[in-house]
Amino acid sequence: MKLNPKYKAVCFDMDGTLLNTKVDYVKMANVAFNEMVRLGVPETAIDRSESFKFNIDSGIEYLKKHNKVEDIYKIGANISKMARDIEMERVDEARPFDGTNPLLDLIHSFGLSTGVLTRGCREYAEAVLKKCDSLKRIDCLIARDDYPEEESKPSPIAMQHMADRLNVKTDEILYFGDHGMDYRCAKDAGTDFIAVTTGAFRSDDWMKEGVKVEFDSITDFYRSLMA
Template sequence: MREAYPESKKSIEYKSQIKAVMFDLDDTLIHSTIDFMKLKRKTIDFYSSLGISPDTLFPNMKTHEILQKATSMLRKKGYTPREILCIVKKTSILWNQIELENISSTCPIEGAKKTLTTLKKQSYDVGVVTRSCRRYALKVLKLTGLLEFVDVIVARDDCEKDKPDPEPLVHAMKAVGSKAEETIMIGDSITDFLCSKNAGVRFIGVLHEDDGLKNLKRNMGVETIKDLRDLIDVLT
């Protein structure tokens, strides 16, 4: 739970200007069933087949870090921008397949439906900004009963760049007509935090047991909640 403090005038003004709430998807709104370790290993194997040494890419790296490093090394090997774009598209297809493997066992995060229901009753625009593919996002949101509360979805295949680049979040804001100062982003990772920061959007992290966000909270004062339902207290 969030600790209770007397509300300042600035806090009240902040609450009143928020119009849109954007969420990360995996492990923020739903319990992800994606085998991320398999996804990373398959990605490393794919780039190894293209001549990238597997000793330079590691499963403990984030997926976007693996992709950035691999494509950088392809450029150094003389691959053209067009060739690299084609390779990245093949990578995305590989990711799509793995993301869709275990959808049937996906379930919502505790309190997700109640939180989204309350936000819609209070006339907030609700968006989902995810690094997963659109087909996956639509399927899991429908399966978990959350799709009806979502006004906009921006997935990996909707933008040229992924989080932590601000492009997906900016795209979502444009879709609902909200400005950065009228938007709040909810996520469970440093990638979500950086995306929000790069877009000039306030961020609230949902803490998990093994989470780098704890270090951000400790060292940078990043606002966090332990339960998604606590978000309503932030906004009301």
């Protein structure tokens, strides 16, 4: 396989896509939802459909409608701190997928940039990437706490931040992800997307999103480039 010459960067979601990590997303989602309720967001207003990788957009939207500006700041700051603690619990168990680092090196050999766009916090992302010997192979890392919460995935603004930092356009990026959030972020930003099944979503989940799985993993993608 040859990459489309329009691409100037190949970027990745981190957990479940680039790295095999062990974050307890169920625990994280429950903490996030409980904090929303504590701050006065009714259960009926909370969207739990993204429970594997928490999304607090529904809580923020409720607080905006009810003019609870101070609570909007609190919900982001409080949940981010609690999520960080959960993310850091099992950093030592993180492993790169087969081919992760060789793929990043290969992409650079093509003269392209590499990036990671994750909903993980920066401290956690840098820790696991460094442990897996991948951090030095990444040209740009965009983490959850680098920008306001509402600019994180699935917002296309997250991909625009990546493009700006790499000095490319969003349609010059190829992005890999394991979750519907990744796909929606890429799609709304005009970024080409490749789905993998090594993380939260399996083939039937991608089918529901209308996404065809071309490669089960970045390992398979790496092998296709080497063939």
